[in-house]
Amino acid sequence: MAIHLPHIEDTDSMNYYPPKGDYETFVDEAHYEEKVREWGLSTTREVKKEFWFKEKTFQRLVTIKGYEVYGKTAEGNTIVIEFQDGNLSCIHPSYLKEMQSPSFGKASLTETTTIAVPVSDTKNSPTPKVEKSEPKQKAPAEKKEKPKKIELPEEKVHFTATVKQFAYTWNHFNEENDEVVVLENVVIEQDQPLELGLAWCSHSKTLKKFELSPGEALEFDGKIIKKKLAKGKDVEDDAFIIEEAVSYKLNNPSKIKKS
Template sequence: MAPNRLIAPSDYTPFESEDEQIQQLKEWGLLSEKATKTKTFVYKGGGMQAVCTIGGYADKLTAVIEFEGGRQHCIHPSYLKEMQAASFGQRQSAAQSGEASEAAIEDASISSEPAATEAAAAVEAVLEEDIAASATAVEAAAPKAEAQEKPVKKAKKEKAPKLELPEEKIKMKATVKEFTTVPNNFSDTDDEVVIYEDVSIEEPMLELGAAWSSHSATLKKLELEVGDILIFECKVVAKKLTKHPVAYKINNPGKIQKQQQA
């Protein structure tokens, strides 16, 4: 049984063959690309459902469907496609859109038949845009929600690049920072050491920052004090001081000169 409120086409182009019908339905998205046969559709509106077939088109955006008894109705293909979903009409938003569409179609039927056809197509096109916009919004929200669920990874601390230390004896400059002792596993007494700051190699110029050395008899003769600035020749190696964040060791400093403190 066809719905009571229909917009019959004033003029339309019927399909000349089933092949032409299948091709057009594929373009409208009403058949899959692999389909070899046409099919019937269900029109849902006005609180009822009716089986229909697509007999032709008023234009490329307006399909002409036929009900039992030969009655015809103009409809937007995308709107007809939405009607095929089992959930069509169940959602409140869809129900409201359906009521608006029926009201618009009823008003349009008062005017001339060509104008009514255009009004129905326009209403159905609006419905299609609303559905497409909703789908786009859902798709856009999905990756954002997924991104929020993922735990934030902590940025890895970048390691400082390893310095290339010269193997030969070099000239260095350093400032005495402190005197301390460190445990000696092979002796009953702790080792005395000197920790330096503002340490740099003079040639080639290279900043080391901090270094340490044994508080040898040679250094003790100089009666060093915190803040003394020294220039000397030595070898330097990468060897961390026990229990201190000092990565370089000064070996066998010689030709030591004390500079006047600023």
């Protein structure tokens, strides 16, 4: 059945939410495919290039130009889409995924045309204090010293690390297991080297070209964020990975060399 699309001028009432300043773009085709699959927007062998943006009175094809990161640990993504008229706007991955359903918007959309954007992080409301009676002459509890917070660089930096293992971790976007690489002895090489211990990254097509093996030492450039590795299984021996042990994720590794 043919889909009748309205003229461009019909979108004059739309509220666009363009990205605020610079946003992340894709390094190459492999990086694009990795992110689109991570967002659950394509499960086919060939990753889709166009997606439907739907409202109650029309639907349009859009392309993905890049993404923004948000959240205290920068683990959230907002997709930057481009309309056929050249306008850019931001939308949450899960909302764009819903729009690909044939039944989307048939009964629930409002008359006003808007584009969904992620709600910014809100502070937790303070819990009301409850006065508790304490035993008399109770010794004050010793204050535990908080671990020193590590300030992660926002820009690309140079790393050295060692391949620890390959693993599968569950991706709730596409409801499939994703293969990842767990690295140990991860160090940011700078004037004062910063030791991070364990980190992980997606076992992308780019990395697979290097045919990595556990125990191999690497150096590369990349970005790092604080994002725990979801509990998963080792590729080889089916052993569980401890979620708390891997707290950092490496994005877009490039200029990779085996030491």
